[in-house]
Amino acid sequence: MASKAQKKAAKTKKRELILDAAIEVLAERGFAHTKIRNIAEAAGVADGTIYLYFKNKDELLIHLFEDVMSRVLAMFQEALGDRTRADEKLKVFLQTQIQMIEKEPSIAKIISVVLRQSSTFVQDYKNPLFSRYLHLIEEILVEGIEQKLFRSDLNPEVLSRAVFGAVDELTLAWLLSSRREDTSLEQSVQVITKLLLSGLAPQAES
Structure with a gap:
């Protein structure tokens, strides 16, 4: 008989399996054209299994966003490391985000495109992790002023x-471009x- 720890681990693994499948399905089909059965099929589980973890498609999308943003924020913190100069931090922050977008375009599409297709997410969700993302940028800017x-x-x-x-605008243009392979996000972010x-x-004194 499986122990409580084993059951919990199995449940966590299945939840991750569902969310991983949802990333690919939602990125390919969009929110409106994705059905729970599409995600279940991609995850290799029964439709009813999805509802053991999420009440509906909107809730699944919100949990997916929270999981993704937690990973993204951790990635930023690791990339920034022990750097102290704010200008270097801002460069690293932007470079890290662009690298993530190029490496994981499906996740980028979820954040920049699919989330906006859910009225529940746009209108009702408080979005604390996005606030943390903005606050991280704001902290770098405040440090730059102090320095x-x-x-x-x-x-x-x-x-x-x-x-x-x-x-976000760079990301959208790149994700929706029919000539993505000819577009360099790295060069674009360097310009920005x-x-x-x-x-x-600081402005030079006249």
């Missing part, structure tokens, strides 16, 4: 959303990084 590397007359909270918006750091630099 006198960035201008002090800019609003870090507003600017953190501008940084996200720039990267250079523009950001130039605009953030």
